[in-house]
Amino acid sequence: MNPMGNSSQAIQASIIQTDKRQIHACLTEGIRNEINHLLDHYPQASGASIDALKIVQNHYGWVSDDAINALAIHMQLPVSDLESVATFYNLIFRKPVGKILLHPCNGISCMLMGYRDFFGAIQQSLNISDGETTQNNHFTLISLPCLGACDKAPVMLKTGSGQEDKLFTNLQPSMVDHIIAELEQKKNKPRQGGDIK
Amino acid sequence: MNTKQAPTHPLTQHINLDEPLDLSCYKEAGGYDGFKAAISQPSDTVLSILKDSNLRGRGGAGFPTGLKWSFVPPRDDSGSDRYLVVNGDEMEPGAFKDRWLLEGAPHQLIEGLLIAAHTISATVGYIFLRNEYSLAADRIQKSLDECYEAGLLGKNILGSSLCFDIHIHTSAGRYICGEETALINSLEGKRANPRSKPPFPQVAGLWGKPTIVNNVETFFNLPNIILYGAEWYQSLGRHKDAGTKIYGVSGRVNKPGLWELPMGTPIREIIEVHAGGMCDGYKLRGYQPGGGSTDFLLPEHLDTPMDYNEIGAIGSRMGTGTIIVLDDKNCPVDMVLNLVSFFAQESCGWCTPCREGLPSATYILQQIENGKGKLEDLDYLLDIVEMVAPGNTFCALAPGAAEPLQSGLKFFRDDFEQHIKDQCCPYH
Numbered sequence: 086m087n088p089m090g091n092s093s094q095a096i097q098a099s100i101i102q103t104d105k106r107q108i109h110a111c112l113t114e115g116i117r118n119e120i121n122h123l124l125d126h127y128p129q130a131s132g133a134s135i136d137a138l139k140i141v142q143n144h145y146g147w148v149s150d151d152a153i154n155a156l157a158i159h160m161q162l163p164v165s166d167l168e169s170v171a172t173f174y175n176l177i178f179r180k181p182v183g184k185i186l187l188h189p190c191n192g193i194s195c196m197l198m199g200y201r202d203f204f205g206a207i208q209q210s211l212n213i214s215d216g217e218t219t220q221n222n223h224f225t226l227i228s229l230p231c232l233g234a235c236d237k238a239p240v241m242l243k244t245g246s247g248q249e250d251k252l253f254t255n256l257q258p259s260m261v262d263h264i265i266a267e268l269e270q271k272k273n274k275p276r277q278g279g280d281i282k
Numbered sequence: 283m284n285t286k287q288a289p290t291h292p293l294t295q296h297i298n299l300d301e302p303l304d305l306s307c308y309k310e311a312g313g314y315d316g317f318k319a320a321i322s323q324p325s326d327t328v329l330s331i332l333k334d335s336n337l338r339g340r341g342g343a344g345f346p347t348g349l350k351w352s353f354v355p356p357r358d359d360s361g362s363d364r365y366l367v368v369n370g371d372e373m374e375p376g377a378f379k380d381r382w383l384l385e386g387a388p389h390q391l392i393e394g395l396l397i398a399a400h401t402i403s404a405t406v407g408y409i410f411l412r413n414e415y416s417l418a419a420d421r422i423q424k425s426l427d428e429c430y431e432a433g434l435l436g437k438n439i440l441g442s443s444l445c446f447d448i449h450i451h452t453s454a455g456r457y458i459c460g461e462e463t464a465l466i467n468s469l470e471g472k473r474a475n476p477r478s479k480p481p482f483p484q485v486a487g488l489w490g491k492p493t494i495v496n497n498v499e500t501f502f503n504l505p506n507i508i509l510y511g512a513e514w515y516q517s518l519g520r521h522k523d524a525g526t527k528i529y530g531v532s533g534r535v536n537k538p539g540l541w542e543l544p545m546g547t548p549i550r551e552i553i554e555v556h557a558g559g560m561c562d563g564y565k566l567r568g569y570q571p572g573g574g575s576t577d578f579l580l581p582e583h584l585d586t587p588m589d590y591n592e593i594g595a596i597g598s599r600m601g602t603g604t605i606i607v608l609d610d611k612n613c614p615v616d617m618v619l620n621l622v623s624f625f626a627q628e629s630c631g632w633c634t635p636c637r638e639g640l641p642s643a644t645y646i647l648q649q650i651e652n653g654k655g656k657l658e659d660l661d662y663l664l665d666i667v668e669m670v671a672p673g674n675t676f677c678a679l680a681p682g683a684a685e686p687l688q689s690g691l692k693f694f695r696d697d698f699e700q701h702i703k704d705q706c707c708p709y710h
Contacts, residue, residue, distance in 0.1 A: 126449040127471075128363065128489055134471035135454050139413075166471075173473040173630075174454035176413050188414075193375040193574050194532035196620045197612050230457065230624050231574070232414055233378040235532035235604070236539045242414055250416045 104158045111155040116140055120159065130160045134170050138177050146246040147178040183218045183225035184272050188242040189256075192231030198238035199257075204228065206258035207241075210265055223272055224265075243268065286312065288514050292506035293499065293526055294542040297386035302421055305428040308389040314434065316505025320397045321442050328401045332504075334512035336524040341369055341460075341497030342572065342601045343678075344590040353484035354492045357403040365493040366398050366407040368501055369465060373412055373457040375574030375624055376606035379528040380498040382540050384411070384418035387502075388425040392448065394501030396434070397508055399446040402494060407448040410465055412455075419452055426450070457628035461677045462495045463487075464630065475632040476677035499528055521546025523589035531557035533607030534564040540604075546592070550584035552605060564609040568693055572601020574621045575682030577689035578608070598689070613709035614694035615701055618686055619647040625683030635670045636680035642666060643687060650698060653706040660698055663691060 112120070119140045123133045137160060141152045148171055157164040171177045189195075189204050204215075211219055211226060218225040234240045237254035241264075244250050253264060289295045296303055296311060303311065320328050333348030354364070368391065372380040384391065395407045411419050426448055429435040437445045456474050458464045463477035466488050487493025503525060507515045516524040523545040529552050530540040536558030543552065549571065553559065560566050568578045571588065577598035579586075586592050593600040608617055626640035643666045646659045667688045670680035691698060700708055 126451075129470070131471035132469060135468070136451070139452070139454060169473055170471060174456055176453075176455035191620070192624070193606055193617065193620050197533050197606070197608070197617065229414070229455075230628065231373055231375045231377070233372050233381045233412075235376050235378045235606075236530065238532060238538075250414075 107151065108155045108159050111149070111152045112141070112159055113144070116144055117159060120156075124160070131162055131166065133160065134162065134167055135174065135177075138167070138171050138174075142178060143246050146184070147181050181218075181222075183222050183245070185223060185243060185245045185248060185268055186225050186227060188227055188229040188232070188244065190230070190232040190234070190238070190240045190242070191228040192235070192238075194231070194235035195239040200239040202258045203239050203241075203256045203261070206261040207265075210261045223269065248272075286509075288510040289506060291526065291542045292510075292518075293383070293502050293528060294386070296390055297382070299382070299386050302385070302387055302425070303389060305389065305425070305432055305434075308387075312509075313389055313505075314393055314396075316508045317393050317396045317400075317434075318440070320508045321400050321440065321444065325401045325403065328397065328508065331508060331512050332401070335507045335515040336512075337500070337503050337507060337515070338523065338590060339497060340499035340503070340527070340603075342374070342575075342599070344600065347496065347500055347503075350484065350496075351398075351402055351494060353482060354402045354494065355485060363405045363489070363491050364403055365488045365491055366395055366402070366404040367465065367469065367488065367493060367495040368395065368407070368409040368498055369460060369462070369495050370409055370411040370415065370418070370498050371453055371457075371460040371465065372415070372498075373460055373628075374602050374604075375621060376532055376570065377530070377573045377602040377604045378532070379530055379540055379602060379604055381415060381418065382528070383498050383502055384415060385421060388418070388422040389429075390502050390505060391422065391498060392425055392429055392434075394504040395448060396439070396444075396446065397504045398494065398496070398501065400444055402492070404494070405446060407446065408469055408488075409448060409450045410459070410469065411450060411452050412459075413453050416452075419450055422450055456630070457624075458630045458677075458679060461679065464677065465495060466493060473630065475630050476679075478676060519545040519589070521587040521589045522591060527588070527603050529556070529588060530604035531607060532604065533569070534561045534609040534611075535559065535607055536561055546587040546589040548585050548587050549579070549605070552588065553584070553607065557605075557607075560607070560609065564611060567608045567610050567612075567614065569608060570601075570606045570686060571598050572603050572605070574606065574624065575599075575678075575685055576601040577685040578693050579689075580693055599685070611709070613651070613707055614690055614697045615647065615651050615707065616709065618690040618694075619644065619651050621686045622647055622683055625679060629679060633676045633680075635674050636676075636683075639666045639670045640680060640683055643683075650701050651707055653701065653704070655698075655702040655705075657699070657702055659702070660691060660695075663687060667691075 120137045123136045142148050153167050215228050239256045241253045337347045338344040453459050459468045459474045461476050464474040468474040483493040518525050525545050526542050527545045532538045541556045566581050568580050570576045590600050623644040626644045629636045631637045649655050667684045670684050672681045
């Protein structure tokens with residue numbers, strides 16, 4: 086016999102209803118399928134947390150509070166666990182970022198080979214500092230440590246949701262304007278998902 | 283024993299960066315013969331070959347691989363999972379060797395994993411890749427798909443009792459994920475804080491089950507060791523350590539790059555012959571032999587063979603084997619500052635000496651570099667080195683950060699003092 090009375094059942098049902106709506110608002114069927122596929126790779130759902138956050142980010146560009154709540158319900162994990170993971174890993178973005186992410190490498194080999202001059206030039210060209218996004222939301226600049234291409238230093242990685250990754254190598258400050266112009270031309274490639282509400 | 287001509291470059295013989303060999307081409311070139319040889323022998327025999335080969339882990343610590351594997355408890359009848367993990371979270375400053383292998387010959391990695399799976403009766407393997415290595419992830423996934431289709435992965439592989447699956451896990455940043463137990467936490471979907479040992483992962487690792495974590499290059503060594511034997515493998519080294527090694531050089535040299543060379547090749551030969559020596563107008567001040575977390579060495583150490591014991595004996599570590607060259611036009615204080623601030627940023631914050639010590643060291647180094655240093659700062663930096671020494675921290679991150687700091691203070695003391703005396707950086 087169900088210990089809950091009829092009114093509790095009604096409340097429970099309405100909570101479930103809200104949960105479903107929340108999930109559907111953030112996690113499209115495509116996203117849910119991608120996550121469900123990865124859940125098979127791990128004996129416990131928590132193993133897919135990072136993958137799931139990245140899948141959401143790949144669609145929306147970043148991970149909102151609503152998305153974390155929806156993921157927690159879908160994966161049956163505590164919100165706090167997902168939040169704890171999302172804030173630990175520096176490539177999970179908890180704030181909106183630009184369409185294109187530029188990651189100049191500030192690792193030691195790039196520094197020795199002139200990262201600083203290149204970085205100064207790109208900051209000036211975009212008129213933003215490290216960690217900032219241009220006003221038109223086209224570019225976000227985030228330096229990353231050693232990108233593992235030290236023989237071609239200095240280097241910079243271009244990423245972004247729905248964007249092909251590209252590694253720019255043997256960089257010189259004089260190359261900045263050309264790179265930005267080239268990326269401006271290509272940035273209008275459509276994204277996989279819409280903007281998150 | 284295989285009668286075919288043994289390769290001179292067992293790690294890179296199949297490398298093709300433009301388009302890695304697909305399954306049929308890899309097989310045609312002798313690929314998966316090592317796995318077939320392994321699976322036709324009892325796992326104890328394979329483990330003995332590995333132990334006799336004296337293969338040492340290529341991630342940096344140089345722990346004997348066969349010995350590490352022998353700690354995995356014997357298989358019981360419970361049928362519970364046992365895991366293999368490839369550490370492909372290459373983020374050591376100045377290290378770029380694993381990317382080459384991962385992008386160039388993904389089938390050799392899978393073959394290494396299969397040999398390991400047979401040896402320790404593993405059921406699932408995870409290839410842990412850093413987020414930025416997306417090309418490697420795509421290429422490995424393609425190779426995995428080919429293997430599943432050909433019956434080289436999945437249930438009853440090649441008609442044997444071996445059942446083994448491999449999944450790719452791409453990370454989301456953080457250098458600490460390269461630490462064995464932090465990586466295991468990360469795979470479980472947690473923050474990548476290191477675990478205290480014991481228990482060791484070989485006994486209780488991923489989800490509490492026996493787990494072996496090895497570097498990419500370590501797995502690449504396995505197929506040929508099994509095919510051509512321990513004696514052949516030992517004979518490849520030029521000094522005491524066995525096999526070949528991927529060495530690399532970055533910095534102001536004429537031809538920065540990576541080469542597979544006999545273990546024990548002298549540092550001078552790597553820098554002057556393979557990397558083409560210093561660029562015109564630049565002199566060699568010093569170098570880190572094996573990535574950002576290894577102690578500086580000087581030109582006077584150039585004739586030392588690059589192997590684990592020899593580099594250890596002169597006060598540094600072979601680490602990843604990727605040499606970072608400091609020239610005479612770059613500021614040593616600035617170099618140490620870059621390295622220490624990297625480690626401060628990448629600290630997981632779990633234990634106090636690392637979380638508090640490294641940002642303090644970064645601040646002091648910044649002050650010195652910006653011309654605001656005091657002589658007593660140098661003593662304080664040495665105190666921090668002592669505070670984060672091995673044994674005071676959960677893992678090797680902070681002790682690794684201390685290596686360039688302590689050796690920088692030892693070898694480039696005059697530079698530090700000049701910054702303080704002149705209240706400016708003489709290089710900028």
